[in-house]
Amino acid sequence: MHRFFIDQSTEVDASVIISGNDYNHLKNSLRLNIGDRVILSDGDGFDMEAEIIDFNENEAELKVLTKEKSKVEAELRVWLAQGLPKKSKMDLIVEKATEIGFAGLIPLASKRTIVKYNHKKKAKKLSRWHRVAEAAAKQSGRSVIPEIKEFYSTDNLKNLKEEFDYVLLLWEDEKKYSIKQFFKENNVDAEAKVLLIIGPEGGFSEAEVNQLKAEMDAIIITLGPRILRTETAGITALTAILYEKGELGDQDD
Template sequence: MQRYFIDAGSFGDHQVTIGGNDAHHIVRVMRMRPGDKVIVTDGETREAVAELMTLSEGEVTGEIVELREMSGEPRWRVVIAQGLPKGDKMETVIQKGTEIGAAAFIPFQSERVVVQYDGKKEGKRLERWQRIAKEAAEQAHRSKIPDIHPVLSWSALLEQRERYDLAVLCYEKESAAPSRGLRETIREADLIGEARSVLLIVGPEGGFTEREAAEAEACGIRIAGLGKRILRTETAAMVGLTCLMYESGEMGGR
């Protein structure tokens, strides 16, 4: 069944209302009819199967026929901090990261970021990124839509460390040292089997400078490699996230 996120105010005791682009999608793209069923969630506490009753391009109503358990979220809350990449790579990170299970995304500036950041365009860019996260969350049957944070400076990102049980910076110069790989770093942190929060920090195309790596380590951020191969920035984010999901037991790990 198709899945849609709706506002809490549109989620009644017996009926739900779906509006905006989602209503258009139901009527014009999916060509649904009264009697068809969809999954709706408010992204917080409620999820249900609804049988459609009335349909128009502006608004669709449905009757709740089954309440469901919200079970689409991983045990670990993993946030990806991504150095701003070129082109549409950030969109790829958000889309695929949402599918795999990322809880949020923090774009940031660092020394080797080559993208010319324009604060005037940030609102539209964040809106687009949030829309991509919503669509990916619906496709992947997530229970919540990941948050997209405003772009942070490098120093502001380092200040985020204290909010997480573990923060890891993926640094390619550590790739030749197996004892400092991501798997070992996770297990040394003794997170297995617990509901934890993890910040995964991935650099832009040029990676991190030695100074940045040293600053991160001084803040209590652990340095880890992702193997012997040099990965593209968007690939590194997905590999690191997948490793964390596996180690948390999300994909049959410990």
């Protein structure tokens, strides 16, 4: 069934109104009719099956038939602080990270960041990345749209330290300490909040790594001997973290 996100929490038998772009998509693109059913997600992890009961001018009215907690969302909440890449690479990162199951994005500027955005450009980018995350969440059957935070830099990322239980920093100069080793040495709670920091093209300077270690208690990790592109590194590390925590299917003991 087709999925729509709503900005309200509601119960069985309640009516829900869909308007705006979602109405246009439902009525004109999907050509759904009265009696057709869709999935509504409230952004808090609940999915509702709903039936279209009426069309008004620029609005569709639906009745909620069932409501249940989504089984799709990962308990482990992994955020990605992604060094700003060139061109449209961040679109790909947001899309794939949403499909895999990340909780949100922190666009991160660092000393080796090539792209520079003014205030207006930042607002446009944040809006675009939210739309990418929403589309990917619908496609992958998620019940929550990952959050897109404001832009941060390696100098002020420390302001978010208290929001996370663990901070992992992927660095090409780290040769031994892996994600698997991290999980062996730490009893990570099922609902822990993890920040994964990825550098831009060119990576982080040693000074920045030391700064993040000191200010964020960042744990430096490696993905092995091969150097990955920035748009590959975060997606790969996210997948490995969720796999190690059993969020990508059952694992043998």
